[in-house]
Amino acid sequence: MPTLPDWLTPQQFFQAVEEMRAVVGKQWVVSEDGPALRSYRDAFSPEEDDVFLPSAVVAPDGVEQIQKILKIANDYRVPLWTISSGKNFAYGGPAPRKAGHVVLDLKRMNRILEVNEEFGYALVEPGVTYFQLYEYIQKKGYKLWIDPAAPGWGSVLGNTLEHGVGYTPYGDHYMMHCGMEVVLADGTVLRTGQGSLPGTQCWQLFQYGFGPVLDGIFTQSNFGIVTKMGMWLMPEPPGYMPFMITYEREEDLHAITEAVRPLKVNMLIPNGAFTVGLLWEASIKTTRAQYGDPKKRLPDSALKKIMSDHKLGMWNFYAALYGPKPMMDNTFKVVREALGGIPGAKFYFDEDRKGDPSWDYRVKLMRGIPNMTEFNMTNWVGGSGAHVDFSPISPTRGDDAVKQYELIKNRAHEYDFDYIGEFAVGWRDMHHVFSLTFDRSDADQRRRARELFNVLIDDAAKAGYGEYRTHLAFMDKIAGTYNWNDGALWKLHHKLKDALDPNGILAPGKMGIWPKHMREEKA
Numbered sequence: 001m002p003t004l005p006d007w008l009t010p011q012q013f014f015q016a017v018e019e020m021r022a023v024v025g026k027q028w029v030v031s032e033d034g035p036a037l038r039s040y041r042d043a044f045s046p047e048e049d050d051v052f053l054p055s056a057v058v059a060p061d062g063v064e065q066i067q068k069i070l071k072i073a074n075d076y077r078v079p080l081w082t083i084s085s086g087k088n089f090a091y092g093g094p095a096p097r098k099a100g101h102v103v104l105d106l107k108r109m110n111r112i113l114e115v116n117e118e119f120g121y122a123l124v125e126p127g128v129t130y131f132q133l134y135e136y137i138q139k140k141g142y143k144l145w146i147d148p149a150a151p152g153w154g155s156v157l158g159n160t161l162e163h164g165v166g167y168t169p170y171g172d173h174y175m176m177h178c179g180m181e182v183v184l185a186d187g188t189v190l191r192t193g194q195g196s197l198p199g200t201q202c203w204q205l206f207q208y209g210f211g212p213v214l215d216g217i218f219t220q221s222n223f224g225i226v227t228k229m230g231m232w233l234m235p236e237p238p239g240y241m242p243f244m245i246t247y248e249r250e251e252d253l254h255a256i257t258e259a260v261r262p263l264k265v266n267m268l269i270p271n272g273a274f275t276v277g278l279l280w281e282a283s284i285k286t287t288r289a290q291y292g293d294p295k296k297r298l299p300d301s302a303l304k305k306i307m308s309d310h311k312l313g314m315w316n317f318y319a320a321l322y323g324p325k326p327m328m329d330n331t332f333k334v335v336r337e338a339l340g341g342i343p344g345a346k347f348y349f350d351e352d353r354k355g356d357p358s359w360d361y362r363v364k365l366m367r368g369i370p371n372m373t374e375f376n377m378t379n380w381v382g383g384s385g386a387h388v389d390f391s392p393i394s395p396t397r398g399d400d401a402v403k404q405y406e407l408i409k410n411r412a413h414e415y416d417f418d419y420i421g422e423f424a425v426g427w428r429d430m431h432h433v434f435s436l437t438f439d440r441s442d443a444d445q446r447r448r449a450r451e452l453f454n455v456l457i458d459d460a461a462k463a464g465y466g467e468y469r470t471h472l473a474f475m476d477k478i479a480g481t482y483n484w485n486d487g488a489l490w491k492l493h494h495k496l497k498d499a500l501d502p503n504g505i506l507a508p509g510k511m512g513i514w515p516k517h518m519r520e521e522k523a
């Protein structure tokens with residue numbers, strides 16, 4: 001039998017689940033241990049399955065059912081972990097922060113409520129995936145692009161709530177959202193921004209309303225259940241010009257980053273620009289076993305061979321230009337001068353890399369076509385390949401890029417893992433994503449992965465870098481690093497938590513935000 005929250009007797013728990021079953025219908029509740037329940041484990045967890053295994057799953061089909069479930073959860077104090085499509089892999093997948101908590105799966109709420117071509121937006125429910133929205137837009141023939149996360153099976157709304165990023169000029173998903181509908185723990189339904197004005201036609205046009213902007217507190221949090229969200233969509237541009245530049249030397253990272261900053265800050269490169277490390281690229285199209293011992297990190301001597309076999313650099317820069325051809329041609333002159341001035345830089349365009357899987361999937365992502373190619377990465381280590389992502393934020397500056405790269409690479413090697421990383425330049429900052437890739441079936445690799453991750457959090461915090469998102473296993477520790485002025489920010493989060501959710505039923509522990517009774521238990 002799965003673990004249950006320790007303040008509930010099995011009778012109370014099963015009674016609550018029975019009542020939820022009566023609300024949603026029996027086929028929409030899973031409460032027995034078996035493959036259906038275990039599909040809600042985190043398949044990439046650095047811990048054993050049971051550490052984050054839920055006790056039950058409930059899938060409502062709309063706001064009214066959510067309200068009824070909340071009433072039952074409040075009556076019995078059943079903790080509910082909300083997911084939209086639950087594909088948040090590398091950060092926990094569908095699993096709750098604590099074993100035994102109940103997953104509230106919003107997959108049935110997958111209606112595309114509106115797509116507006118005139119203004120370029122969609123209004124979606126939580127279960128709508130990137131694939132689904134893309135196919136819908138194609139079928140309707142709308143001249144609009146979406147901005148998918150790398151794996152296209154994820155939820156448009158779920159990824160935005162996690163502060164996920166994409167690859168087109170609309171790559172900062174939270175920045176591009178417009179208007180939310182939220183159900184609070186007590187069942188109250190509210191709309192943010194213009195959505196609170198009855199009769200408005202601007203809910204998806206203007207992000208603000210009148211008074212405080214609250215959207216942010218419903219992201220990476222446990223203050224409510226988001227049931228609708230507006231998302232701006234990019235009008236299809238008249239031209240698209242993706243390009244890739246390879247750089248041969250490790251130390252080129254400094255010059256690349258210095259060249260990218262003004263191009264991004266001045267918006268000459270309009271999309272999410274990525275400086276991708278050699279092994280990230282390699283992991284998409286080959287395996288470690290082809291170049292060395294599958295159980296050990298690759299020696300530096302193997303890297304040169306991968307570079308020449310696959311026409312890759314130590315760093316591989318991807319970006320794109322959009323718009324009328326004369327505009328792209330002009331801008332490209334500036335880009336070529338800035339990024340091509342680094343010795344050894346080689347430019348590639350569509351005709352040069354056709355059929356190359358890592359080029360193909362990036363070209364799709366930068367023009368809003370969802371796909372699943374990046375998942376190839378898990379084949380790199382063989383066995384039961386998995387990864388957790390360590391993702392500190394950095395200024396887009398050469399010194400910082402090199403400092404973070406050296407820090408993470410050296411630590412990874414110390415723990416016998418490959419450095420598989422990329423720098424995603426949004427606008428002024430970079431998300432440095434280190435994909436800590438390991439064979440989950442190997443207990444020793446899992447242990448080393450956890451140890452390495454914990455050390456990295458400390459190292460990064462000491463150097464003044466904080467992570468933008470994390471796996472369930474590291475939420476408390478990272479929350480503890482955002483501790484300026486005696487932890488004033490998390491103290492406020494806890495005040496909000498106690499006020500909005502006094503029984504502590506929503507996603508306990510999300511981002512290190514715990515209900516009062518569990519804070520006391522932890523103390």
Ligand code: ADP
Pocket residue numbers: 082083084085086087088089092093094106126153154155156157158159160161162218221224225226227507510
């Ligand atoms: P994706 O499948 O796009 O990766 P998930 O459904 O896994 O997204 O959601 C990512 C995380 O966001 C969840 O673990 C949860 O913490 C939070 N979340 C997802 N959907 C909601 C929602 N509708 N309301 C509140 N929080 C949510």
